[in-house]
Amino acid sequence: MPKAYVFTRYGGPETEAFVDVDRPSPAPGHLVVAVRAAGVNPVDWKQRAGFRRPGESDERVFPVVFGNEVSGVVEEVGEGVAGFTVGDEVFGTAVAGGYTEYTLVPAAIAAHKPAELPHTVAATLPVAAATAYDGVRQLDLPPGATLLVTGAGGGVGAAAVQIARAFGLGVVGVASEGKKDFVESLGAVHVPSGPDWAERARATAPDAVYDLVGGQVLAEAAELLTDRTKLITAGAPEEDVRRLGGARVRRGRNAAVLEEVARLVLKGDLDPHITGTFPFDRAGDALRTVEAGHASGKTVIEVAR
Incomplete structure (x- = not known):
């Protein structure tokens, strides 16, 4: 079974664990993505501590997979999706968590990853x-x-x-x-x-x-x-x-924004300044780096294939 890094209840690092999860099914309008890299953000540990984004009201069902931004490869395409096929390299916002081997990404907020953009860099862009x-x-x-x-x-x-x-x-x-x-x-x-x-x-x-x-x-x-x-x-x-x-900030949350930030990276106008890259089995260490508040730039988790 695929692995995921989760929090099992609200609290501190003691709530974190690796668990086996079911591989997601291709929901309508979504892509099943084999994750190659996941970006780490302060909101990840804040959500573990009970933080809710504006407009969020539903109670979470534990365990909750950490992470929001990913880059990877399309494994399955849901009903009603156009413009993506199995094998496409994509990056976007994961609705089923990003610190995992497979996740769901809404096609509307996913973009094709330029071939010259590494997965580790693309994973820093969606959030x-x-x-x-x-x-x-x-x-x-x-x-x-x-x-x-x-x-x-x-x-x-x-x-x-x-x-x-x-x-x-x-x-x-x-x-x-x-x-x-x-x-x-x-x-x-x-x-x-x-x-x-x-x-x-x-x-x-x-x-x-x-x-x-x-x-x-x-x-x-x-x-x-x-x-x-x-x-x-x-x-x-x-x-x-x-x-x-x-x-x-009014979030665009669309492919056009993702394509534009990727263009800025390729043009040399934007460098995510990745200062820490961790293998998947050290996801907790990656999160601690960000939670400490001293990291400059971005921290990324690589999910090996």
């Missing part, structure tokens, strides 16, 4: 890079404007910095002092996070803020703007940012 792209597009800033990104040293933040630079924007990246060199290597002006970060950032006069942290950081970032419609977040609930006059 982190696509979220970054959607946010920068949503702000719709003119070339030459300045975007401030909080949490600029993480997977989404690093992608947002690079995509904004590719669109001709100036970027200010808020991140820890330890990530200064990394943030500056992306083309951003680094502002150290921590107490009084907003005062340090004020001199940069940002035209917009892309927040990836939430909480007090989001509230302080809002004070830097005269036009609060240019405040967006992927790090805080809808009600928090609306109270400040801003909005959540």
